[in-house]
Amino acid sequence: MPTIMKRLGICLLTLTLLAVGCSQSTSDPEGVATSSTEAPEPPGSSSGIDDDGTEGPAAIVPVGADTPGVTDDTITVAFIITDTTAVAAAFGWEVPTEGNREAQVAALVEDVNARGGVAGRTVDAKVHVFNAITDGPVAEEALCNAITQDDQAFAVVMTGQFQENARPCYANAKTLMLDATLYPVDDVGFDELAPYLWSPFLPSYDNLTSGMASSLTDSGWFGSGTVGVVSIDSDLSRRAYAQEFVPVLDAAGVEVASFNSIDPTDGRVFETGLLQAIVNFKEANVDRVVAIGGSRLISWFINTAITQNFEPQYAVSSYDSPDFNIFNYGPQMVGATGISVLPGADVADDQWPFPANDAEAACVDVFSDAGLAIDDRATVRTGLMFCDALQLLRAAGDGATEISAAGFGESMWALGTGFEAASVYSVQFERGQYAGGGAFMPFAFDAGCECMVVSGSPVDFDG
Numbered sequence: 001m002p003t004i005m006k007r008l009g010i011c012l013l014t015l016t017l018l019a020v021g022c023s024q025s026t027s028d029p030e031g032v033a034t035s036s037t038e039a040p041e042p043p044g045s046s047s048g049i050d051d052d053g054t055e056g057p058a059a060i061v062p063v064g065a066d067t068p069g070v071t072d073d074t075i076t077v078a079f080i081i082t083d084t085t086a087v088a089a090a091f092g093w094e095v096p097t098e099g100n101r102e103a104q105v106a107a108l109v110e111d112v113n114a115r116g117g118v119a120g121r122t123v124d125a126k127v128h129v130f131n132a133i134t135d136g137p138v139a140e141e142a143l144c145n146a147i148t149q150d151d152q153a154f155a156v157v158m159t160g161q162f163q164e165n166a167r168p169c170y171a172n173a174k175t176l177m178l179d180a181t182l183y184p185v186d187d188v189g190f191d192e193l194a195p196y197l198w199s200p201f202l203p204s205y206d207n208l209t210s211g212m213a214s215s216l217t218d219s220g221w222f223g224s225g226t227v228g229v230v231s232i233d234s235d236l237s238r239r240a241y242a243q244e245f246v247p248v249l250d251a252a253g254v255e256v257a258s259f260n261s262i263d264p265t266d267g268r269v270f271e272t273g274l275l276q277a278i279v280n281f282k283e284a285n286v287d288r289v290v291a292i293g294g295s296r297l298i299s300w301f302i303n304t305a306i307t308q309n310f311e312p313q314y315a316v317s318s319y320d321s322p323d324f325n326i327f328n329y330g331p332q333m334v335g336a337t338g339i340s341v342l343p344g345a346d347v348a349d350d351q352w353p354f355p356a357n358d359a360e361a362a363c364v365d366v367f368s369d370a371g372l373a374i375d376d377r378a379t380v381r382t383g384l385m386f387c388d389a390l391q392l393l394r395a396a397g398d399g400a401t402e403i404s405a406a407g408f409g410e411s412m413w414a415l416g417t418g419f420e421a422a423s424v425y426s427v428q429f430e431r432g433q434y435a436g437g438g439a440f441m442p443f444a445f446d447a448g449c450e451c452m453v454v455s456g457s458p459v460d461f462d463g
Contacts, residue, residue, distance in 0.1 A: 077118075321345075
């Protein structure tokens with residue numbers, strides 16, 4: 001295997017696979033730029049979001065014991081912006097372009113503060129730009145320490161955090177996490193870090209896996225070929241496969257011809273596991289490949305499969321970075337089918353209206369009023385999730401009896417289906433559940449446009 005491909009595999013592994021262990025870190029991590037945005041509170045409103053003429057709750061919401069980042073006047077919220085520019089340049093990747101995400105955060109914070117802030121307090125935003133090429137357990141723990149110790153943030157809106165030690169670090173500091181990373185967490189994982197970890201706009205990995213299996217079964221994709229599974233060697237993957245994936249296939253009379261579990265903790269071991277899976281798939285005549293348990297596992301598999309002249313069709317979801325795969329492995333995406341949960345990352349605007357609802361239109365208005373360029377949804381896809389996060393914090397603060405992770409959690413559960421999100425197809429909050437992604441869209445690769453194309457209407461994960 002060429003040296004550059006080995007380096008690529010190891011770098012990808014470092015960037016996005018599940019990692020183990022903790023490490024010492026500093027409060028000023030290398031590769032992270034920080035800024036603070038405590039916007040003024042001018043009169044009036046610059047957005048149509050919840051613009052009812054009121055400015056925040058009638059009374060100041062009290063602060064829970066040991067809750068960080070809250071004073072009588074301010075509430076500190078950190079935002080992590082992930083910069084993949086250096087990674088793309090180093091390895092010759094093509095990645096989608098986005099607008100000025102720091103300016104988007106500033107506009108959103110100014111807007112929400114103009115309408116009363118969160119829980120009667122001005123939002124003090126701490127923006128951290130995280131250089132993905134520095135990623136690893138040390139870097140993510142250092143970033144966590146900067147946010148929890150230096151910023152002392154009440155909440156953090158997370159993108160691009162793929163290391164296993166990151167989320168426990170924030171939970172230990174009692175920091176509320178609104179996770180917008182396409183990182184697999186199932187109900188067991190959320191319960192372990194309750195009440196601090198939320199993925200309010202994305203589904204739990206349980207729902208994602210069962211939803212994918214059901215959609216592929218209904219479309220006939222499984223029945224038209226021989227199925228093979230490649231899975232990360234982890235407890236989460238084993239639970240997802242045994243409890244969410246296999247029962248759906250069994251009910252449809254579909255068999256898995258070859259199952260392969262891969263150790264992700266070492267680059268060479270990982271590459272060897274991928275190669276062995278391909279050998280096993282060829283022996284079993286597999287022509288349909290599903291990946292379970294690791295973000296972007298399909299991308300690594302495709303990269304290795306090319307060297308082995310193995311060209312199956314792939315099951316993909318938003319967690320498999322279909323846009324990245326199309327940019328970099330377009331010919332290998334022919335026949336790819338699956339489910340979309342994040343339209344801004346998955347499909348063009350002709351596939352899903354932009355804006356699709358009042359919430360998205362209001363977020364776009366905030367950006368437009370600030371003079372920010374909006375070419376299409378992809379330009380603001382991260383900004384829309386930041387917009388949703390601030391609006392959710394505002395809604396939770398209005399209904400909370402105290403400012404704490406648990407207090408805001410109770411308030412979010414009370415929203416039920418009443419919160420309209422800008423960034424996803426729908427959200428639904430159910431008591432005891434910490435992932436709010438409520439629906440998906442079936443989609444498939446279209447060779448004519450070299451893009452993913454959705455079909456039908458959004459499908460609820462709960463059926």
